[in-house]
Amino acid sequence: xFSEDSTHGQEGAVRRAGERRSCPRHxxxxxxxxRPVGAGSAETRWASVQDVSEGGIGLLLNCPFRPGTVVxxxxxxxxxLPPRALVGRVIHATRQPHGNYALxxxxxxxxxxxxxxxxxxxxxxxxx
Numbered sequence: 049x050f051s052e053d054s055t056h057g058q059e060g061a062v063r064r065a066g067e068r069r070s071c072p073r074h075x076x077x078x079x080x081x082x083r084p085v086g087a088g089s090a091e092t093r094w095a096s097v098q099d100v101s102e103g104g105i106g107l108l109l110n111c112p113f114r115p116g117t118v119v120x121x122x123x124x125x126x127x128x129l130p131p132r133a134l135v136g137r138v139i140h141a142t143r144q145p146h147g148n149y150a151l152x153x154x155x156x157x158x159x160x161x162x163x164x165x166x167x168x169x170x171x172x173x174x175x176x
Contacts, residue, residue, distance in 0.1 A: 080096075
């Protein structure tokens with residue numbers, strides 16, 4: 049869910065007021081396994097994807113990861129896109145209500161224009 053200081057752009061993209069990133073966010077709701085690179089499966093946590101952009105992903109989960117931590121996750125693609133393993137670096141972990149944390153991650157490999165186009169067109173259902 050987006051805060052009241054969000055503004056909506058073209059094609060369902062969202063840019064928050066005061067946003068420093070140059071790429072708009074696209075809403076995307078999916079539960080994904082997340083863990084630090086090199087960690088065993090016992091360290092896997094489940095995260096809820098909130099949005100994606102060309103070079104980043106917004107996540108919500110019940111435990112923090114330190115900024116700078118390199119994490120891996122698998123995003124299931126819509127329609128024609130196969131699942132994609134993503135590697136990102138945690139930029140921030142911000143405490144949220146009810147003990148959750150919002151994580152912003154910069155992706156090592158950016159989404160292509162084609163992938164973003166498909167992601168922004170595919171309707172997603174919120175979990176729950």
